[in-house]
Amino acid sequence: VMVWLRRCTHYLFIVVVAVNSTLLTINAGDYIFYTDWAWTSYTVFSISQTLMLIVGATYYLTFTGVPGTATYYALIMTVYTWIEKGAWFSLGYPYDFIVTPVWLPSAMLLDLVYWATKKNKHSLILFGGVLVGMSLPLFSMVNLITVADPLETAFKYPRPTLPPYMTPIEPQVGKFYNNPVALGAGAGAVLACTFAALGCELNTWTYRWMAA
Numbered sequence: 001v002m003v004w005l006r007r008c009t010h011y012l013f014i015v016v017v018a019v020n021s022t023l024l025t026i027n028a029g030d031y032i033f034y035t036d037w038a039w040t041s042y043t044v045f046s047i048s049q050t051l052m053l054i055v056g057a058t059y060y061l062t063f064t065g066v067p068g069t070a071t072y073y074a075l076i077m078t079v080y081t082w083i084e085k086g087a088w089f090s091l092g093y094p095y096d097f098i099v100t101p102v103w104l105p106s107a108m109l110l111d112l113v114y115w116a117t118k119k120n121k122h123s124l125i126l127f128g129g130v131l132v133g134m135s136l137p138l139f140s141m142v143n144l145i146t147v148a149d150p151l152e153t154a155f156k157y158p159r160p161t162l163p164p165y166m167t168p169i170e171p172q173v174g175k176f177y178n179n180p181v182a183l184g185a186g187a188g189a190v191l192a193c194t195f196a197a198l199g200c201e202l203n204t205w206t207y208r209w210m211a212a
Contacts, residue, residue, distance in 0.1 A: 009206055010063050017059060018073065021052035022080040039180040042144075046137035046184030051195045053077065053103050054132045057110055058124065058199025067115035074107035102139045106132045121200055129196040133188030137181045 056077075057070035078101040109131040110124070117123035 006206075010203075013202065013206060014056070014060055014063070014073070017056040018076045018080065021056050022077050022084065042140075042180040043137075043184040043187070046140055046180070047188050047191060049103070049140065050106075050133050050136045050184075050188040050192050053106060053136065054110065054129060054192045055195040055199045055202075057107050057132075058128070058196045059202045061110065061114055061124070062121065062200050062203050065119060067111045067119075070107045070110040070114070071104060074101070074103040077103055102136065102143045105139055106136045109135055125193055125196040125200060129193030130189045132196075133190065133192035134185040137184035137188060140184075141181050 053074060057073040060073040061067070061070040063069075110128045113128040113131060114120075114124050117127070
């Protein structure tokens with residue numbers, strides 16, 4: 001009984017983390033609406049995507065112990081996103097800029113590290129975290145360049161208001177040195193290691209909770 005309770009708890013965690021990861025990353029294309037703060041927003045959204053992907057993917061990967069499950073987790077996120085964005089598209093919201101599964105290649109790198117280091121958890125945290133953190137902003141930019149024209153989309157779907165924290169005081173020329181990919185990759189590479197460690201630790205916490 002305890003084995004099945006423990007197993008069901010893990011699957012429940014996977015579903016919860018996957019859903020929340022998707023909800024937090026689903027707006028990752030919204031920076032195209034903030035024309036003055038576009039690249040600032042791009043950097044922030046890239047970091048949020050990186051962290052949400054790696055914490056769930058690492059948790060799933062270390063739970064199963066099977067290289068490949070991180071990519072499967074990213075696929076879950078992708079399908080959830082297609083469903084959600086499809087619903088929004090029916091209401092007239094733009095769909096094209098997020099349909100590309102940008103999380104899959106980064107998750108593949110995570111799987112590759114886990115496999116290549118013979119399931120070494122510390123190597124997974126360090127190397128996997130750095131690779132995911134550095135790669136995802138790059139894949140997101142490729143997605144943006146190949147799929148959507150930010151200005152065209154911003155003018156086609158104007159936002160009537162901006163949240164106060166995003167309202168520009170003046171046009172932010174040269175914000176973050178005009179290199180949002182580099183800044184997102186740098187910050188993501190550092191923070192992703194921490195979140196990879198959190199993903200690993202989630203296994204320990206859930207086991208202890210179920211055993212109590």
